Amino acid sequence: MIFAAKCVMALLAVVSAFGVALSRQAVHSALFLTCNLLCVAVLYLLMSLHFLGAAQLLVYAGAIMVVFLFAVTVLAPEDELLGKWNDPQRLAGVAVGAVLGAFLLLANSTAPLLDLSSPDFGSLKQFASELFGKYVFPFEGTAFVLLVALVGVVLLGHRRLRDLDRGGPSRD
Amino acid sequence: MMPQQILKPELAWQGMVPLLMLAGLFVFHFLIEILRAPKSRTTGGFWTLLVSLLGVVYLTACPDQPVGAVVHKMWIYDGVTRLGSLLVFLSLAAVTLIIPKSVEESGHLGEYYALLSGAALGMVMLMGSNNLLVTFLALELFSLALYLLCIFLPDRSTSQESGLKYFILSSLASAVILYGMALIYGATGSTWLHEIGARASQGGLLMIVGSTLLAAGLAFKVSAVPFHVWTPDVYQGAPTPVTAFMSVATKTAALVALLRFFPMTLGMAGDTHDGVRTMWAIIIWSLAMLSMLFGNLMALSQTNLKRLLAYSGIAQAGYLLGAIFMGTPIAKVSLFYYLLVYLCMNVGAFVVVAALEEVDESLDVHALAGLSMRQPYLAAALAVFLFSLTGLPPTAGFVAKYQLFSALMASGPNPLPKYLVAAALVGSLMSAGYYLRFVVQAYGLGPAPEPHKQIPPTYLAVIATAVVAVFALSFWAGPVLEWMQRLLGT
């Protein structure tokens, strides 16, 4: 049952990923991405990684996608002309991606995977004790990444107000 | 399985001092400069300079032996971290002193300093990292700060272009690195470098592909050929002090990360004919070879000084990767000595570029003609730095190259490092062509002297210090090398 569910979700994820990469409209891409992230969240849940599934739903599919959709609607980018299918650069890109994917699949197929997890695997308690114990250093470090992001937003956002006052920036 | 207890981190504050200094500086800027936005704009620079100089003093003068692992072995403070952090602090101090008019007028000086110290924090964190997660985190920390620094000048479309290109390509590299890390974790079951190193030889194909992806991503940060494509555009578009910082500090951090991965993760399997280790060595070797040859070759046709320095940085990365490839104690010492000298000459050259921009000189090779009459000091300093970058004798560049090449030559029967030396010599020959072209132009005839435009005194101070250092490091190379040798414990 779980196996079947995983297969369906994986199929859905692949389809939505193609949607992200190939949609003409940015807003479609964003929606496909949301779909993909949701699929992955479900996969986490199916792997009994409950906390990660929840975090994926909240952080990714929730917060990040809202920002993406917001950006898309604010900017309203024109539809991208995808051009002909036999554009050489496009073909080369697809070929390289295919080769890369094939090799990653090949490498992944050699992975030793064992289902030996304990009953409480993926529980919040164990997760938290690791996060605030062994991983306290990167946990604190993440705070600085977020701070840098905050500074960046302040920098770029603040500038926008100033620029509007001056009637927009010049091109050079 | 017993539920694990919450472990108390075993903190060794001594080793954390450089990290804490930068973290404190960053928080200070965030709280005081950005949120409060004081009227006086010089305090931020003052504190940054003070902290970076204190850090330099702490890292050079602190007599203690290396402290070792910190916080569940997440982070290591040893000679390598110490020397690398020293270089980052030094470049931070230099960059703090050169604030272009355009940055000052943007009214975001607080953010500028905050991002600089954040980037430095990320770099120091990366150099001591002993865990894949910390490595990724640190990479992202300084990369995010650098994207924002690249795009810092709102009125210049080149700055925006530089920021966007760096952002997209660097994120791509981050994704590649992350996938490599995932595979390595899958292959060995640990994210700690020393444990990975112990199990690397059992990793199989998963480990080989994972470490290749990781090497590719780090090669991107080092800007080695063929992952160099972003370098010239980003360097040219970014504000010059940021370029100077990136060219030295980022390169140092990424090289040290490579150095940590090279022997620790993958070389610990002893002298057995270990596939992973051989692979890694071959990757580094070919990256070094390509960077030396193509970096110098592409620099030959450059006409813009800033862009030329970007291309020459690619070639220099090749020489440095050669030292990483060797990995012997002598090679490590010569790597750090080269990095120190590279810091002096490259930051010096970029400060000259910044000063030229401040006095509205063009950076084009033809427009440089007669610079020696308009700006005699700048021209002389530029000549010194370019001579040193070429590796001509009385300067430290010569000693650094000499040390590096002799370290590569001491490889016994293995011919691979000797090919590197041959390529480096050919590359140096080419580099003499393009560096000296600029010097000759600067000392050639040109437009009559215009009324002097004032160069800010801090610029001159940095340039003078760098010139002195370029000569001092050559005449007192012995003591410096001995000191580094002692720190690295070889």
Place this chain on the structure above:
Amino acid sequence: MDTIWLVLALPLLGSLLCATHYRTLGKAATGMVASLAILGAFVASVQTAYQVQLRHEFTAHLSSWLHIPGISGLDFAALADPLSATMLCTVTGVAFLIHCFSMGYMADEEDYGRFFASLNLFVATMVLLVMANNLALMLVGWGGVGYASYSLIGFYRQKPSAVSAARKAFLINVVGDVALMFAIFIIATHCSTLEFKAFLQPDKLDLLGGDLILAGLCLMVGAYAKSAQLPLHTWLPDAMEGPTPVSALIHAATMVTAGVYLMVRCAPLFRFVHGQELLPMADDLNVIMMRFGAATALLAALCAIAQNDLKRILAYSTMSQLGYMFMAAGAGAYGAAIFHLVTHAFFKALLFLTAGVVIHALHGEQDIRKMGGLGKKMVGVQLAFLIGSLALAGIPPLAGFFSKESILLGVFGDGKSVEHELLWAVGILTALLTSYYTGRAYVLTFWAPAQHEGKLHYPSSSMTWPLAVLALATVAAGFGGHDLIQSIQGQAPPEESFGGLQLTALAVGVVGLGVAYSTHRSGRQRLVPEGADPYLRGCEAIDGLTKSLAASFRGFADKVAIKLDPVVSQVCPDLVRRSMLSTSTLLCQLQSGSLRLYSFTVLTSSTLLVLVVYFLSRFISGGGGQ
């Protein structure tokens, strides 16, 4: 830091000051600065010599210099021992007097600053050469001395002959530099150290094995070029184109003695005692050195007889005396060699300076046939020249007698081998010739009937008092010989009673002088018929030979060059340059600025890397599995 570094630092500083601040200082102050710098160096040398007396030898280590893996002893370090202390005192002392003399002699020159800067630089490099404690640092001084002498010989830039003489001196010096460099390579690769005290130990020299003779020959070629020994002597007579004080300093007292110094410094290499007996190859080197020394001494003396130019006579006599020193070094009488080096520095500097005064007085006239009659007009100068001449001729109790005597005794040795007796006889013959041509120059200059008209240009006091000091030194120096030889050699010279050997030398000197006086008193210009000149000028013939050799080589090279040069120097580099530039431009066009292309490149590179690594790993594991 020891005072010995002051000996180097002061002349360097003086040189810098003179070169950069000549205009602000003015002439008088420039000369004073230069002289005071050398005086300071002299005082420091004396201090060093005193320290050596107290502490015996020591090494003053300043800092490390080069790091070459596997080779030690590449430091900025000075070696202070009796040998270097003696050399330092002599060099700086004579140099100081000559600086003072130059202040008067060069007073009318325009390029006063350049002259003193070069002179100080010369002293600095010479001092570096002497006090270096390893061969590599010595090579720096060695090359520096060559450069400084180049700039000083060619001081009169407007004179083509001076320029070509300077070029010749420089070229031959470079031959010596290259030879020394080869010696350094050989020694470094075998002994893995370049420090004198380290590689001159028997166990290190053992490592040289068969290459000992090669290293020794390279060292000797280097020394011969610097000390103007046959066949690399041709530059020395031409070097007289420089100002006379330069000739006195460089070509009499200091630079040309560097070769002798090198031989004495590396003495263990030539005296290499394995077990108890001299190795045959070290013996070969010594024989070569003695024979070449004797040949140089004799041929140069012969050549001096046929000269009419006062300075060239002195130049050839310098060559001849250096030949003596090499003879002594070859015979193992190192103390005698250094003793003669010191006394020769005094009396030859005296002779050159006196000659300079005479030439100055006669408004630049250098031909002794056009002099004469100066004896009564310039009594003091005449006396100084007389003292110098007697010392050169080896008349007791002047210094030259003692030093030449110790050399001849050293060469004679125990008198059991015919070779040594023959060489001694050559030495005596040379001494006869020496006293003759010295006497001739003296008599023709001062006592023959005057051949010139016009007012004499009398020397100023700054030019005369150095002469007095040097004359005094010439008289007194002979009495310190015993101690000097003992400290250099490490053992007392053999006690010899005043016997037949000494009497012969003395008699020869007196006879030579007597012949000269009786022949030339009347103003007769030559004793030997003109027809003999070509035979006497054998030394100069070598010059001609090298010239024609060089010319024919150049002719050949020209022919080849006309055909090959355009290809080698224009077409090929141009081709390379163009192809590189076009490749470069092509590569940079790939850098099109397109973000999409860049990301594609990064991805492709990563994929390629994965591909390559995958196949290589298959290959390696396949190869490893078999």
Place this chain on the structure above:
Amino acid sequence: MTEGMITLGLSAVLFAIGSVGVAIRRNPLIMFMCIELMLNSANLALATFSRYYSRVPETLPDSIELASSTDLGSATDGAVFVFLVMTIAAAEAVVGLAIIIAIFRTHKQVDADELAELKG
């Protein structure tokens, strides 16, 4: 095929699709979405490895001493890794979108091919 292989294979496929997207799209916004896709696929691989955790058998040569006696690596590593990467990716997304918005505001329309003032 074990259950873990589904998600592991899916992560490889998603990574490849993401890289294709980055290589062929010209809109920076969509390029960035594709990069998010790649990061997400790496996360999926990490989570899978964490769930189906297998320790490499420790057959070390005698010459090698482990730096620590206590093992640090565990199954939870992957999960924590995924969680922190999510946070970092969120920060990156914020910064990236701010950059892209800033550029869109000046250029109105951004084409990755045409934004080539810097080149050569």
